[in-house]
Amino acid sequence: MIDIRLLRQDPTAFRGALTRRLDPALGGLLDRVVEADRRRREVLVRVEALKAERNQASEEVARLKREKQDATGLLARLKASGDEVRALDTQLRAIDEELEGLALRIPNLPLSQVPDGDGTGNREIRRWGGVPQLAFAPVPHWDLGARLGLFDLPRGTKLAGSGFPVFTGPGARLVRSLAAFMLDLHTREHGYTEIAPPYVVNRATMTGTGQLPKFQEELYHVSEDDLFLIPTAEVPVTNLRRDEILDAAELPVTMTAYTPCFRREAGAHGKDTRGLIRVHQFDKVELVRIVKPEESAQELETITSHAEAVLQKLDLPYRVMQLAAGDTGFAAACTYDLEVWAAGVGGWLEVSSASTFTDFQARRANIRYRPVPGAKPEFVHTLNASALAFPRTIIAILENNQEADGSVRLPEALVPYMGVERLHPRA
RNA sequence: GGCGUGGUGGCCGAGUGGUUUAAGGCAGCGGUCUUGAAAACCGCCAAGGGGGAAACUCCUUCGUGAGUUCGAAUCUCACCCACGCCGCCA
Secondary structure (H helix, E strand, O other): OOOHHHHHHOHHHHHHHHHOOOOOOHHHHHHHHHHHHHHHHHHHHHHHHHHHHHHHHHHHHHHHHHOOOOOHHHHHHHHHHHHHHHHHHHHHHHHHHHHHHHHOOOOOOOOOOOOOOOHHHOEEEEEEOOOOOOOOOOOOHHHHHHHHOOEOHHHHHHHOOOOOOOEOHHHHHHHHHHHHHHHHHHHHHOOOEEEOOOOEEOHHHHHHHOOOOOOHHHOOEEOOOOEEEOOOOHHHHHHOOOOEEEEHHHOOEEEEEEEEEEOOOOOOOOOOOOOOOOOOEEEEEEEEEEEOHHHHHHHHHHHHHHHHHHHHHOOOOEEEEEOOHHHOOOOOOEEEEEEEEEOOOOEEEEEEEEEEOOOHHHHHHOEEEEOOOOOOOEEOEEEEEEEEEHHHHHHHHHHHOEOOOOOEEOOHHHHHHHOOOEEOOOO
16 A cells, blocks of 8 residues: 555655556546545545534533533534534545545555666576576476376366366475475575465455455455455465554564465466466465565565575576566565576576565555554565465476486485485386 | 354453543553662553644544444444354364
8 A cells, every 4th residue: 555645745756656667547546546635634624623513512411411401402503513424424434435445556666776667677687507508409398297297287177277287196296395395495594484374365365465456357256255365375474464563573574385376367378378387276485574664675685585595406597687667566666586497498487576565565454563662653564575486496497407318307405305316207 | 054152452351321531450661769670659651544833632443334312332233253052064
C-alpha cells in the first residue's frame, strides 16, 4: 500500500517515481486517489464537528437526567443532528471504500537506484561460474527427463492438465533431495527458521502481500471456502506477522519455507513454456526477512547472497540482473533476478527473484515494530527471495551436467541426499 | 455438519443503556531510594485518522457488519473466529 500522506506532501516526486513503471493507467488512478482523499477529508471534518457537538450535548442530557431535570428540548435537537451524522457516516464509508480500492491497485515506488526502462533496461550486475562447453549437441531437459525416467509430463496432463508435472523414481527423489539440501543450507548456515505453512490462504492474507485485489486471475481459487492456493510461500510466511507489533530486538525475523506454488499463468502459452520451464504447480524454497527500515538496503544484498549460495553449491553458472523499474513486480521497490544457464535450451532462466518491498507489504499487512520500548510503532520492511525454484534448478542440473553417454552427473552437494553420483538412462 | 460457551488495549481481565474521557493487574518507560541491582513506593504508559504555524484539540476503535436509541462495550439480527461435547473422518 502506498503512503497517501507522502502523495499529499510531494505529489510531483510521487508521480515521477510511479511514471518509471511505464503503466499509462497509473496517472489517472492517482488523480482519482487524490480526489477521493480530498473528498474524504472534507466529509470527515464536517462529520467530526457534528459528532463533537453531539457528544457534548449527550453529556448534558446525562447530567440533566441525573439531576431529574427536563431534557426534551435538547433531545429533539439531537435527533435531527443524529440523522445528519448517519447520512455523512454512510457517505464517508463509501468514500473510504473507494479510496482503499484505488490505493490497493497502485504499485510500490521503485528505489532511485533502479534503472529506467522496461525489461530491456535490466542491468547485469555480476556473473558466477563458467558456461559449460559440451563436445556434443546438448539435449533439452524434456528429452533427458524421459530417457532417465525422472518425470512424466503426459501423465501429469492426464491427471490435471498441461503444466502439472509428475516426477517419478529418481526424479521424485531429486525433488525431495533439493528440498532437504536447500532447507539444510538456509537453516544451518544462514540462520533461517524453517516454517511449514498452509498452502491455502484467505483474502486478507493475499491482500497483505499484494496478490489481491489486482492479480486474482493469476490465482487458483477454492470458491466454496473463498480460499486461494498460494503462488509462493512468501504469502503465508510474510503474513505470519500480519497485524502484529514486533519488538526491535526480534529483528531481523528470518524464515524459510518449502512449499508447492500454484500459478494459473493465464495467457502464457507456447513460447518458453516447454517441458518444466513454466508450469502451474512447482516446488520452491523461499526466504523471507522482516527487518528495520534503515537496514533493508543491506538486507537485500544479504538475502540475494543466500540465494546465490545455493547456485554456487550446486555449481550452476548464473548471472545477477537488476530489474529496470518497468520490469519490477507490483509490490517490489528493487529486485535482483538470478538467471541460471541452461545448456539444453541454450539460455538463461530466471531461477530466483530477490526483492525488497520496503514498507509496501508492511502497510498492507499492518506489520509494525517499536524502534525502542515505549516508542510509537513504525512499519517494518519486508524482503524475500526464492532459493530456489525447483523446476528450473532441475533443468540446469540436467542440461549442464549431461554427458555423451546420456548420463547426468549430479552436483557434489546433492550426492549425500541422492545416494548416487550419477543418473543413468533407463535400459 | 448439530448443539453449547465465549471474543474487551502489547498480554491477562472487570464491566448489562448516560461520572467508562474502558476499573484492576502484568509487561514497558521515567523517577525516589541504593555503591550497583533487586524490592518497595511515586508517576507515565493503546492504536488509527483529522484540524492547527504551534500550544493544543477533535473523531473513531471493546471479533466484523447491519439495526434500535438523543446516546451502545452493554439491547436486536446476520456473519466470522476460538473452545467444549456429539456426528463424520486421514
